[in-house]
Amino acid sequence: MEKVTVKQLFRDADPYAGQEVHLNGWVRNNRDQKAFGFIALNDGTHFNQVQVVYEREFLPGYDNIARIGVGSAISVTGILELTPGARQPFEIKAKKVTLEGPSAEDYPIQPKRHSREFLREVAHLRPRTNLFTAVFRVRSLLAYAVHQFFQEKGFICLHAPIITANDAEGAGELFRVTTLDPQHPPLKDDGTVDYSSDFFGKKTNLTVSGQLEAEAFALAFKDVYTFGPTFRAENSNTPRHAAEFWMIEPEIAFAELVDNMNLAEEMVKYMIEYLMQNAPTEMEFFNQFVDKGLQERLQQIAAAEFARISYTDAIEALKKANQKFEYPVEWGKDLQTEHERYLTEKVFKKPVFVTDYPQEIKAFYMRLNDDMKTVAAMDLLVPGVGEIIGGSQREERIEILQERMADFKIKADELKWYLDLRSYGGVKHAGYGLGFERAIMYFTGVSNIRDVIPFPRTVNSCDF
RNA sequence: UCCUCAGUAGCUCAAUGGCAGAGCGACCGGCUGUUAACCGGUAGGUUGUAGGUUCGAGUCCUACCUGGGGAGCCA
Numbered sequence: 001m002e003k004v005t006v007k008q009l010f011r012d013a014d015p016y017a018g019q020e021v022h023l024n025g026w027v028r029n030n031r032d033q034k035a036f037g038f039i040a041l042n043d044g045t046h047f048n049q050v051q052v053v054y055e056r057e058f059l060p061g062y063d064n065i066a067r068i069g070v071g072s073a074i075s076v077t078g079i080l081e082l083t084p085g086a087r088q089p090f091e092i093k094a095k096k097v098t099l100e101g102p103s104a105e106d107y108p109i110q111p112k113r114h115s116r117e118f119l120r121e122v123a124h125l126r127p128r129t130n131l132f133t134a135v136f137r138v139r140s141l142l143a144y145a146v147h148q149f150f151q152e153k154g155f156i157c158l159h160a161p162i163i164t165a166n167d168a169e170g171a172g173e174l175f176r177v178t179t180l181d182p183q184h185p186p187l188k189d190d191g192t193v194d195y196s197s198d199f200f201g202k203k204t205n206l207t208v209s210g211q212l213e214a215e216a217f218a219l220a221f222k223d224v225y226t227f228g229p230t231f232r233a234e235n236s237n238t239p240r241h242a243a244e245f246w247m248i249e250p251e252i253a254f255a256e257l258v259d260n261m262n263l264a265e266e267m268v269k270y271m272i273e274y275l276m277q278n279a280p281t282e283m284e285f286f287n288q289f290v291d292k293g294l295q296e297r298l299q300q301i302a303a304a305e306f307a308r309i310s311y312t313d314a315i316e317a318l319k320k321a322n323q324k325f326e327y328p329v330e331w332g333k334d335l336q337t338e339h340e341r342y343l344t345e346k347v348f349k350k351p352v353f354v355t356d357y358p359q360e361i362k363a364f365y366m367r368l369n370d371d372m373k374t375v376a377a378m379d380l381l382v383p384g385v386g387e388i389i390g391g392s393q394r395e396e397r398i399e400i401l402q403e404r405m406a407d408f409k410i411k412a413d414e415l416k417w418y419l420d421l422r423s424y425g426g427v428k429h430a431g432y433g434l435g436f437e438r439a440i441m442y443f444t445g446v447s448n449i450r451d452v453i454p455f456p457r458t459v460n461s462c463d464f
Numbered sequence: 465u466c467c468u469c470a471g472u473a474g475c476u477c478a479a480u481g482g483c484a485g486a487g488c489g490a491c492c493g494g495c496u497g498u499u500a501a502c503c504g505g506u507a508g509g510u511u512g513u514a515g516g517u518u519c520g521a522g523u524c525c526u527a528c529c530u531g532g533g534g535a536g537c538c539a
Binding site (some may be wrong): 234338448449 | 536
């Protein structure tokens, strides 16, 4: 008797034909008739269920097996029979079924459709459903694909700090990290909170980006990336924002904006191809039940060149557009969601890099172009999801960086170490941030970020 | 934070201001191959919360809570 997984059997059942096998798993469905019954068994190793057939004639505890509820954990010993022509390629004729862990009658996951909203309320049980078993297997595979992509290229992975004293990253509201008593914080003479007696002796926050630290490593290892959690305390209530999410941030030295875009494009295509090859069952499921045109679209994207357009040209294209926008199109103003959607969904109908934005609307570290008006920034917009990548060539010229920091009212002494990188062997370098969850949304068609994070944290919601 | 829609059985939903219902699920029974099986039966409700209008409120009004969608912020 061999202990096998459902994955092994679906990969190749032939060697097991007629053999006795042993399986563990959870009951997805159980229906009995007078003389026999069927259990759909999922053991977590594969998207599909294996069908277990049990017959009254051969199993003394038939009535007890027939009463095993959905969600119960069982172990099964039986003979594998190939069933060509049936809806499933094989099934297990049970010789013994043992109830390992019963499931109560009020088990919330039923063999029927549930709304995503309801399943979010039972996030501890939803990975047992078809949709979420597919989503989270894909999430795991994609994480692996990201590491593989960069490691194959010789990139060094660095774990950027989660707690940071950088107050100047400028990417949104911060979560404060403190051990001070919020009821009675120590006060200075002027009545303000005395952070010098806090754990780190200063104000600290959860990171909003590992970029600055990645730059330091890029100027030692040349090509590096971070892949870790990121925290934003924004009061954002949208299907695309979470307070805790994961970002992939490569940083490459001796490189310009075009190298940056080439890397981003290659990475996105690699991720798609990896999924097509390693999660065909899940991708087929998404294509059929989540987003009808998904697979065809992804195949086209993997094959086609991404569009590239400068911000200035994009503004011209939008002005000429035969469409009314709620927000006016004007050089110097940031692109609104409706503008981004128009560009990627109507003009190009594929991913598009928008580059060289006005310096006023972008971050201080982005490299000033020769026109002295725009910076070497790039956003990757994709149909349906919007911005999934934001990046830039970094300002390597210390004088200009100092000027820009002054413009943004960032104190130089807080980022002295960052300026040091320009003083000691500073060189052209670039990088970007990919929102991991947004990529998953884009590749699966799942339209709410709360459904691609195992236990999502959003404004007013931190359950589980 | 702003705009908008919604909240009725475990789930998905119906009910003209006039007796609160169906399908699925659960439970009980039937059925010789099911595939979200099928057929019959049983149980299951403070209609999100608090006020108000009315002879009478699931339905109308006010506030709040929760959730969805859109906007802003952004990845």
